[in-house]
Amino acid sequence: xxxxxxxxxxxxxxxxxxxxxxxxxxxxxxxxxxxxxxxxxxxxxxxxxxxxxxxxxxxxxxxxxxxxxxxxxxxxxxxxxxxxxxxxxxxxxxxxxxxxxxxxxxxxxxxxxxxxxxxxxxxxxxxxxxxxxxxxxxxxxxxxxxxxxxxxxxxxxxxxxxxxxxxxxxxxxxxxxxxxxxxxxxxxxxxxxxxxxxxxxxxxxxxxxxxxxxxxxxxxxxxxxxxxxxxxxxxxxxxxxxxxxxxxxxxxxxxxxxxxxxxxxxxxxxxxxxxxxxxxxxxxxxxxxxx
Numbered sequence: 001x002x003x004x005x006x007x008x009x010x011x012x013x014x015x016x017x018x019x020x021x022x023x024x025x026x027x028x029x030x031x032x033x034x035x036x037x038x039x040x041x042x043x044x045x046x047x048x049x050x051x052x053x054x055x056x057x058x059x060x061x062x063x064x065x066x067x068x069x070x071x072x073x074x075x076x077x078x079x080x081x082x083x084x085x086x087x088x089x090x091x092x093x094x095x096x097x098x099x100x101x102x103x104x105x106x107x108x109x110x111x112x113x114x115x116x117x118x119x120x121x122x123x124x125x126x127x128x129x130x131x132x133x134x135x136x137x138x139x140x141x142x143x144x145x146x147x148x149x150x151x152x153x154x155x156x157x158x159x160x161x162x163x164x165x166x167x168x169x170x171x172x173x174x175x176x177x178x179x180x181x182x183x184x185x186x187x188x189x190x191x192x193x194x195x196x197x198x199x200x201x202x203x204x205x206x207x208x209x210x211x212x213x214x215x216x217x218x219x220x221x222x223x224x225x226x227x228x229x230x231x232x233x234x235x236x237x238x239x240x241x242x243x244x245x246x247x248x249x250x251x252x253x254x255x256x257x258x259x260x261x262x263x264x265x266x267x268x269x270x271x272x273x274x275x276x277x278x279x280x281x282x283x284x285x286x287x288x289x290x291x
Contacts, residue, residue: 019113022081023058026105027051029088033098042106042260046194047102050132053201054106054125069115076116080108089143097207124204131200134193146225147187153229154182154236163237164174172232174240180232188228196222202271212274219270227263 030051034044069077084105087098106129110122119126122173147170154172158165173179199220203213235255249255 019109022109023055025083026084026102026109029085029264030102030105032090042194046132046197049201050102050128050197053128053205055126056205057128067113069111070112070117073111073115073117077108077110077112080104081112084108100133103130103133123197128201130202131197134197146189147182147184150187150225150229150232151182153225154232157230157233158236161233161237163233165236172236174236176240178240180236180239182232186228186232188225191224191228191260192221193265194260195267198267199271201291202274206271206275208274216271216274223266223270226262227259227266231259 027048031044031047034047052072084101087101103126106126110126114122151167151170151172155165155167158172159260161291166173171179172182196217199216200207203216208216235247235251238250248257
């Protein structure tokens with residue numbers, strides 16, 4: 001009794017099949033580790049989006065994929081993949097290096113299958129994986145100046161809303177004496193960095209002009225900053241005039257996801273408008289060098 005058909009055996013003998021299988025395994029391991037780390041749900045969604053984008057980019061290049069690597073590149077790529085696999089099996093902490101394992105694995109897979117001399121042909125995939133690998137936590141607590149600007153903008157919103165308050169640095173104190181502090185984690189970086197990652201993805205996936213390549217990241221920063229400024233102003237009001245449970249719901253609970261979703265939708269709308277104004281490509285497929 002045959003378990004596989006002849007076509008099935010041919011698929012197993014196809015190197016591209018194993019390339020897809022290894023890439024899928026890496027993506028699955030990475031997603032499961034993020035799930036185990038109890039990270040922000042947005043981080044898992046962004047990770048899945050990253051791997052989906054890389055799959056699309058590779059699918060567009062499927063007709064020119066030449067699996068040919070030299071001994072040095074193969075050994076180096078195998079070492080990278082082995083390191084990622086061993087670290088995943090004996091994971092003891094979700095440190096900074098953990099966030100960069102997708103990037104290490106992606107480079108290793110390209111070296112193993114295509115070789116060091118073809119690494120530059122896959123700069124788009126490498127750039128996407130690298131951008132999505134940068135941990136937000138690594139930078140938030142090291143960049144505190146944005147908290148002052150966020151407090152300024154939130155104060156402006158409260159002024160237009162007619163709310164009585166006064167400020168002391170990053171502290172916004174309402175008329176009843178209750179105050180909120182705009183700490184580094186609430187200054188907007190947690191929204192800015194994900195949108196910047198999405199901007200990298202958009203610029204890689206869609207053709208844009210030079211001016212649009214500049215506008216898209218700037219728009220990501222501006223949208224995230226403005227929405228977060230409104231968020232801080234709303235949280236200040238909730239903290240002063242509602243229960244603690246209501247404040248926690250909108251600060252760290254399910255309600256906090258509404259603000260990030262709002263930023264994402266607004267940025268997606270901006271990217272849609274940009275894409276409609278971009279010059280159309282002469283053909284539906286991208287052209288790639290076969291060298």
